[in-house]
Amino acid sequence: MQINRLKPRFPRMRTGKLNLKSSFFNLLGHVSGARHGRHHTPEQVERLRQAMLGALGEAGVAAHPVLARRLRYVDDAIGLWYARTELMAALADHFGEGRAREVMDQLNAQFAALLPPGLMATAAPARR
Secondary structure (H helix, E strand, O other): OOOOOOOOOOOOOOOOOOOOHHHHHOOOHHHHHOOOOOOOHHHHHHHHHHOOOOOHHHHOOOOOOHHHHHHHOOOOOOHHHHHHHHHHHHHHHHHOOHHHHHHHHHHHHOOOOOOOOOHHOOOOOOOO
16 A cells, blocks of 8 residues: 655745845835836936936035935935925925926926836826
8 A cells, every 4th residue: 555645845935135125025016127017227217316416406415415315325216206205395495495396397207208107197286
């Protein structure tokens, strides 16, 4: 009489480097690089980053070093998109709300090709 032994099958494990942040975002369905079918090059993100830092100016960088650091080290267009709120507050503090809104409208136009359509819908026109 032969006893059938079941061999446990274990899924293949990832051998790449894992960290808490990447594992958390992978669980949420985040895939680095190609989000929602949108692809952007590092050069496009860098142009956008430089435009945001340029709008802040040297005085703004000195007055808001945490924001400047965040803008320098965000690695994608979506991260820069979410930094707009802080940038708007810093610009309003430095230049006044009217001028800050004009600058932000110019920056928002540069985001159009880099973001998923759902994020651009959140940039409602300013009420005047």
